[in-house]
Amino acid sequence: MSKKRVTIYDIATELGITASYVSRALNNYPSVNKDIVEMVRKKAAELNYKHNSSAANLRQGSSKTIGVIVPHINQSFFSDAIAGIEEVCFEHNHSLIICQSHESFKKEGLAIETLIRQNVDCIFISISLETQSPKYLEEIIHHDIGLIQFDRSIEYNQGSECTKGYSVTNNNTQDSYSAVKQLLKEGYSRIAFLGGPDHISIYQDRKQGYCNAIRDNGLVLIDDLVVSDVLDEENAFKTAVKLLSTTEPPDAFFVTSDHQSLGVLQAAKQLGISVPDQLGIIGYANEFFTALTTPSLSSIDQHSKSLGRHTANLYFNSFLKNGGNKGRGERLIIQSELIVRNSSKRK
Amino acid sequence: MSKKRVTIYDIATELGITASYVSRALNNYPSVNKDIVEMVRKKAAELNYKHNSSAANLRQGSSKTIGVIVPHINQSFFSDAIAGIEEVCFEHNHSLIICQSHESFKKEGLAIETLIRQNVDCIFISISLETQSPKYLEEIIHHDIGLIQFDRSIEYNQGSECTKGYSVTNNNTQDSYSAVKQLLKEGYSRIAFLGGPDHISIYQDRKQGYCNAIRDNGLVLIDDLVVSDVLDEENAFKTAVKLLSTTEPPDAFFVTSDHQSLGVLQAAKQLGISVPDQLGIIGYANEFFTALTTPSLSSIDQHSKSLGRHTANLYFNSFLKNGGNKGRGERLIIQSELIVRNSSKRK
DNA sequence: TAAATGTTTGAAATCGATTTCCAAATAAAT
DNA sequence: ATTTATTTGGAAATCGATTTCAAACATTTA
Known part of the structure; x- marks a missing residue:
């Protein structure tokens, strides 16, 4: 040739x-x-x-590329967030490399390695459920590549101090508080909580919000009704069946993902419990399918696209101007919105 | 610093x-x-x-990067296909840049431009609904970047001849034929078809399969029951309402996407027509939500992950070994599978 | 032992765009 | 007419990994 x-x-x-x-x-x-x-x-x-961007990048020392790592790109929350990130990056003439961790710590590590070799300028990451160690995140810092966590985040060691650096999340505690309050207003009084792994802060926060709401309304926290680390549909289903089969079953579930809601709904159906009359449900993420089930599922819309936009803007504005990883970090809170559908609306 | x-x-x-x-x-x-x-x-x-991969790429003249352009990453079909592509690319040590066209011809053009500037080795694309002209695809060829179309494809000019080059699709004609046949077997006899834009071959093929099945079974093709270019939920809803309100309404719909199925289902609900008793529905793509609606929606599973894997393998095996774009091209057909759920199952 | 072969290592060119540092050319000011 | 600014343009260095070519060394063969 x-x-x-x-x-x-x-x-x-x-x-x-x-x-x-x-x-x-x-x-x-x-x-x-x-x-x-x-x-x-x-x-x-x-x-x-x-x-030839390789030549230009080599000379200029920057790749004008952002790496994004999410658990799954086919969950509305993540794909919408990516859409927001994409928009802002496009405005700034940066391109995107998108990787999926498939909720695996190992795959997340491989993705990070790939992105480091690709010389991305910054990595936006929402960590996998398995991720308990900041090992790979520190790897990113160590290679002088920008790091911004969004939604799911974890602390890491930055020299002597422990920090979360730059991050963008919802006000999970408060949002969960509001959701539980809505359930209480509808007359539900024995509300169960299904959460995620406690080592990821958004799940801690959501649990906290739940607990606060219960206590602030003069109710007693019942340990048996608070279950962590049951994030997928199947686990939620099993847990719900178990809880609903006790002598004092809950009359509502506040859960931390819409897939959990599906599991709870399934359990109710199987046990002949009617939703929302006998059982209320509110979930998280406002996935597309929440409007399609019978009954439709109430959910917290995290304004994910806006969250994505803010993540990217945080990079182009604050991060770059404040000395990057070495800067003092910044935590952004994105407004979210409770979408009340039939699963939590009693007549 | x-x-x-x-x-x-x-x-x-x-x-x-x-x-x-x-x-x-x-x-x-x-x-x-x-x-x-x-x-x-x-x-x-x-x-x-x-x-530093910029330096290496500059020297080696290849970026070991594949660009993928899809309309939306949050549709199961595309995200699963991407998952398949990702696996194979990972095995071959290539990374992925994923772009969304959001079904816009213009955005698709911008994505292609970005990928060209990024020096990707090859672009895997499933074109947007708006794409009627091969203008940007020819741009890719012109820049000596590989081009492989998957699922949705279109012909382009390659020097003197008109070709589709390398492409990976399902056997749309045959699959549609089987779907319609299943409807007939269930006793539906006045089947309507809602398609996509006719300039994209998979929609042509699906219509063809529908027509063949109707004719081969001794029925007459009724022009009014065959509607093109109503791909989104809203259009499908309106069209379905119109068709179902005539004096001789259809008793089944074969449609080319699951979102169309949603529209049809909505229309039936509004008009008080029971599915599947009075109206059968079969859609395309086997999106996650098809199992969640009431009734659940029958759909054709395109084995999208496998389709993605085959697309990437086509590149690493056939494409690279047969002179790339200048080679004689190759069209791969991926098996798919009809998933019969309640929307097309009469007692 | 000398020649031939094979193996390990180094020097320097290379990929292509950017950018620093200058020089020439032109315009403006004195 | 001379000096001072201001454009306009060129020469060459630079980014960092790879690779060609050849030298140095070791090993085998005749």
Whole structure:
């Protein structure tokens, strides 16, 4: 294959000017004559010139690429967040490499390794459920690559201090508080909680919000009704069946994902318990399917696209201007919204 | 910031050898002593050396990166396909840049431009619904970047001839045929078809399969029951309402996406038509939510993950070995499977 | 022992865009 | 007319890993 790549040198010789001038023309330097810019543009198109970003990145020391790691791209929360991230990155002329951890600590580590080798400028990550150790996150810091956690986050060691650095989340404690309060207002009084792993702070916070709401309303916290680490549908189903089969079953569930809601709904159906009359349910994430089930599922909409946009903006504004990882960090809180559907609305 | 990037030269001087040798050591050249490899590895880790892929790519002329463009990453079909692509690319040490077109021709063009500038080796694309012109696809070819279409595809000009080059799809004609046949077997006899834009071949094929099945079973094709380009839920809803309100309404719908099924279901609900007794529905893609609706929705599972794997394998095997875009092209057909749920099952 | 072969290692060129540092050319000011 | 600014453009260094070519060394063969 004798075909050589077209470079700015080719454009330069054809036009009788130098490569440096061509480079400046293509990059719209103010010092370059308008006519020349036009001329270079035309010639570039004619020769089918293709900018080589490897060369540019090598010279400039930045890849203008952001790596995003999420557990699954097919969950509304994450794909919407990615859509938001994408928009802002596009505005800033950065491109995105998206990786999935599939909720596995090991795969998350591999993804991080890949992104480091790819020389991304920053990694936006929502950690996997398995992730208990900040090992790989510290790896990122160690390689002087930016790190911003969104939604699910964990602390890591930054030199001597322990920090969460830059992160963007919802006000999980407060939102959970409101959800539980809504259940109470509807007359539910024995509310169970199904959470996620306690080593991830959003699940801690959601549990905290639940506990606060219970206590603040003069009720007693019942240990048996508070279950951690039952995030998937199947576990939620089993747990719900168990709780609902006791002599003093709960009359409502506040859960930390819509998939858990599905499991609870399934359990109720199987046990002949009617939702919402005998059992209320509120979940988290406002997945697409929550509007489709019978009854439809109440859920907390995390405004995920906005959360994504804020994550990216945090990078381009605060992070870059405050010394990156070495800066003092920043935690952003994104507003969310309780969507009340039929699963928590009693007549 | 006085901190300089650690390079192989730093490793080399610390170890008293040359950079070229370090490079070979890190890349496991057989001629390099095992002990040296170990030594270099250790020193690299100690200095926190980070491989610079921009430099490597520049030298090697390839980015080992695949660009993937899909309409939406949050539709099961696409995210599963991406999961398959990811697996195979990972095995071959390639990374992925994922872009969304959001079903817009313009955004698709921008994504393609980005990927070209990023120097991806190949683009795997499932075109947007709006895409009627192969303009941007030809742009890819023109830049000597690989092109493989999957699922939704379109023809483009390759020099003198018109071709579809490399593509991976299901056997849409046959699969649609089977779906319609299943409806007939259940006793439905006046089956409507809701399709997508006719300029995209999978929608043509699905319509063709529908038509063949109708004719082969001694029925007459009724033009009014065949509607193209009503791919989203809302359009499907409106069209279904219209068709169901005529004096001779259809008693079943075969549609080309599960979102259309949702629209049809909605229409039936609104008009008080019971599904599946009075109206059968079969859709396409086997989205997660199809199992959750009441009644659950029958759908064609496209084995999307396998489709994704095959797309990537087509690249690493056939494409690269047969002269790339200039090769004679290849069209792969992936098996799919009809999932019969309640929406098409009469007692 | 000398020649031939094979193996390990180094020097230097290379990939392509950017950018620093200058020089020439032009315009403006004295 | 001379000096001072201001554009306009070029030469060459640079980013860091890879790779070609060849040298140095070791081993085998005749």
